[in-house]
C-alpha cells in the first residue's frame with residue numbers, strides 16, 4: 001500500500017485550546033464543558049458534524065429553537081443599527097457617555113464569545129464615535145463591515161447605512 005498522501009485523507013485538527021478550557025477544533029467552537037457552543041457556530045457546521053456522528057441533527061433549525069451564530073448576528077445587527085438610526089443628531093454629553101458604556105458592556109455580554117472577543121479587540125482600536133447620529137451610524141457600519149470582511153463577505157457601502165436602517169432606499 002502506498003503511503004503517499006492523496007489529499008482525500010481526513011485531516012486531524014488538534015485545534016486551538018483557549019483559557020478556561022474553551023477550544024476551536026475543525027472550525028467548531030466548543031464551550032468549557034466540551035459541548036459545541038450553539039451561539040458561536042453556524043447550525044450548518046453542526047449539521048455537518050452530526051452527519052459524521054451516530055446522532056444526526058434535524059435538517060433545519062426550527063424557528064422556536066435557541067439561535068445559532070447567524071440568527072443571533074442578524075437580530076443583533078438589527079438592534080444595533082436601529083439604535084444608531086434613532087440616535088439623536090446632537091446627543092447630550094451624558095447620552096454619549098452612556099452609549100459608549102453600553103457598547104463596552106454589549107461587547108462583554110455578546111452571547112457568541114469568539115465574536116465578543118474580536119468585537120472588543122476591534123473596539124479598542126476603533127473607539128466608538130457617538131458624537132452624532134451620522135457618526136455613530138457610520139461607526140456601526142464600519143464595525144459590521146469588519147465582521148463581514150472577517151467572514152469573507154462583501155462590504156456594505158457605509159454611505160447608504162442611513163437608507164438601509166432609517167429612511168428606506170431612495171428610488
Ligand code: FAD
Nearest residue numbers: 069070073074076077114115119141142144145147156161
Ligand atoms: P448580517 O451580516 O447579519 O447583516 C444583516 C443585514 O444588515 C444585511 O442583510 C444587510 O442588509 C445589512 N448590512 C450588512 N452589512 C452591513 C453594514 N456594514 N452596515 C449596515 N448594514 C449592513 N459571526 C461569525 O460567524 N463570526 C463572528 O466572529 C461574528 N462576530 C459578530 C460580532 C457582532 C458584534 C455581531 C453583532 C455579529 C457577529 N457575527 C459573527 C454574526 C455575523 O455578523 C452575521 O450576523 C451572520 O453571519 C449572519 O449574516 P447575514 O449574511 O445573514 O447578514
